[in-house]
Amino acid sequence: QQQVKQSPQSLIVQKGGISIINCAYENTAFDYFPWYQQFPGKGPALLIAIRPDVSEKKEGRFTISFNKSAKQFSLHIMDSQPGDSATYFCAARETGANNLFFGTGTRLTVIP
Amino acid sequence: KAGVTQTPRYLIKTRGQQVTLSCSPISGHRSVSWYQQTPGQGLQFLFEYFSETQRNKGNFPGRFSGRQFSNSRSEMNVSTLELGDSALYLCASSLDGANSPLHFGNGTRLTVT
Numbered sequence: 001q002q003q004v005k006q007s008p009q010s011l012i013v014q015k016g017g018i019s020i021i022n023c024a025y026e027n028t029a030f031d032y033f034p035w036y037q038q039f040p041g042k043g044p045a046l047l048i049a050i051r052p053d054v055s056e057k058k059e060g061r062f063t064i065s066f067n068k069s070a071k072q073f074s075l076h077i078m079d080s081q082p083g084d085s086a087t088y089f090c091a092a093r094e095t096g097a098n099n100l101f102f103g104t105g106t107r108l109t110v111i112p
Numbered sequence: 113k114a115g116v117t118q119t120p121r122y123l124i125k126t127r128g129q130q131v132t133l134s135c136s137p138i139s140g141h142r143s144v145s146w147y148q149q150t151p152g153q154g155l156q157f158l159f160e161y162f163s164e165t166q167r168n169k170g171n172f173p174g175r176f177s178g179r180q181f182s183n184s185r186s187e188m189n190v191s192t193l194e195l196g197d198s199a200l201y202l203c204a205s206s207l208d209g210a211n212s213p214l215h216f217g218n219g220t221r222l223t224v225t
Contacts, residue, residue, distance in 0.1 A: 034213065043116070043202050043216035044155070089155065098143055098210050099168050102155040 003027055004092050006103025013110050019077040021106045023090035026071060030092040034100070035064065035075050038087045047088075048075075080110045113139060116217035118203050124223045130191040133220045137184050137205030143167075144186040145214065146178060149200040158201075161186055162208075190222075198224045 005024045013019045023033075032051055036044035050057045050064045050073065057064045063076040077084055087107050091100040117136040125131050137144050146158040157170040161180035178188040184205075190197055200221050204214040 036216075041218070043204075043218045046213050046215060049213060091155075093210075096210050097168060098145060098160050098162075098206065098214070099157040099170065100147075100155075100214060101157075104154050 002104065003101040004090060004103045006090050006106060008106060009104070010107045011109070013080045013108065015080065015082060015110055015112050017080050017110075019075075019080045019084070019108055019110070021075045021088055021090070021108075022072065023074065023092075023103050024070075024072045025092050025101075027092070027094065027101075028071075029094040030101075031095045032093040033064070033066065033073050034091050034093075035062075036089045036091065036102075038089065038105075044089060077108075080108075082110045082112050084108060085110050116203055116205050116215055118201075118217040118220050120220060121218070122221045122223075124225060125193050126225055127193055127195060129193050130189060131193060131222060132187055132189045133201055133203075133222075135186045135188075135203030135205075135217060137186070137203075138215055141205035141207050141215075142184055143206045143208060143212075144180055144184060145204045145206075146186070146188050147202045147204065147216075148172070149202055149219070150198075155202070158188065193224045195224050198222060 034049035035047045037047045038044045061078045066073045087105045090103040143162045145160040160168040180186045200219040202219045204216045206212040
């Protein structure tokens with residue numbers, strides 16, 4: 001059973017546009033929600049993370065929006081660039097644990 | 113600071129053999145976790161080690177095992193390899209476990225023929 005559901009599976013965005021990736025969960029014991037970016041041949045790299053006590057976190061062009069009541073969170077990439085083309089994974093971690101439950105990934109393609 | 117280092121980058125093994133993968137965490141990190149990444153199952157947690165002790169384990173058969181040394185370096189071993197074990201094996205380290213972010217290495221690509 002997939003503990004974190006991610007959509008869409010793939011996304012094509014024009015350069016300069018906004019990329020939006022959504023994730024949902026059911027486990028209320030999750031208290032840490034990171035996003036990872038993975039390029040071909042590389043491991044996932046931590047992009048940005050949020051805890052449920054805040055509704056939004058912004059780092060540069062990347063923003064996480066978090067809706068605790070709906071158990072949903074999303075990644076927004078503003079002014080998307082071709083260099084952002086990669087696979088993005090959302091994840092979640094239970095309180096007191098160190099293992100991450102990952103979404104199935106979104107392959108983002110930014111067209112010049 | 114050097115990142116998480118995994119060796120080797122690529123491995124080709126035959127069904128029934130065993131394999132050992134190595135991981136050096138970021139300096140100062142005491143927790144090391146292992147994940148399996150496949151196109152079908154995505155990223156799945158194998159196990160976590162902290163201070164040489166396995167602290168958490170995912171839902172994988174006993175053929176998958178690991179250990180951590182006193183310098184925090186870790187190895188994982190897969191015995192009696194099956195075709196389905198072909199995957200990218202990722203090691204991640206964190207400072208102290210539950211309260212710190214996970215940083216991944218670039219993985220070892222294992223192909224079982």
